[in-house]
Amino acid sequence: MPNFPALTHVAITVSDLDASTAWYQKLLDAQPVLDEDEESGNFHHTVFALGGGTLFGLHTHTTNSGGTHPFSELNVGLDHIAFACTQSELEDWVARLDEAGIEHSGIKHAHYGSGISFRDPDNIALEFFAPPAG
Known part of the structure; x- marks a missing residue:
């Protein structure tokens, strides 16, 4: 297989x-x-x-299925989309989002990696994600 x-x-x-x-x-x-x-x-x-x-x-x-509804990761379906980057690129992405006027979470760290969360015009949850360094 x-x-x-x-x-x-x-x-x-x-x-x-x-x-x-x-x-x-x-x-x-x-x-x-x-x-x-x-x-x-x-x-x-x-x-x-x-x-x-x-x-x-x-x-x-x-065709429209009956109207538009704001995106919510709490509904069944998509939760978020994560774009891959490295730990060293996270600060660059913060600067790029700030320059573009896109609100974001700042860099958040967890044992499984680090990320920056933000949303598009339809409120779709997006993230830049880096696995842990090492």
């Missing part, structure tokens, strides 16, 4: 694609590599390329 594969992409549904695209462009300091209607016509996706070959997509759907 082969090893379980790595994640190739993560896609999140957003309430305002233009606003979220601009916000993620600032956070990622990158332009989307794809911005198109999906061939079925059911959604539009704007996709960013992250390090390691992972893609990060923003989706907006042509």
Whole structure:
């Protein structure tokens, strides 16, 4: 049996694609590599390329399931998305978030690693996470 594969992409549904695209462009300091209607016509996706070959997509759907609700990690489904970094890069990410005007938790340490928590325009929980040094 082969090893379980790595994640190739993560896609999140957003309430305002233009606003979220601009916000993620600032956070990622990158332009989307794809911005198109999906061939079925059911959604539009704007996709960013992250390090390691992972893609990060923003989706907006042509049909709505009955309204938009603010994201909450307390609901069944996604809890948060963590972006990998090293312990030495955490301070750089704090500076980058401060420069972009993005509120964050500051660096929090635990025995399993350190992280910086923050939220996107739809309140989706995000994190920069570094495993423990050593």
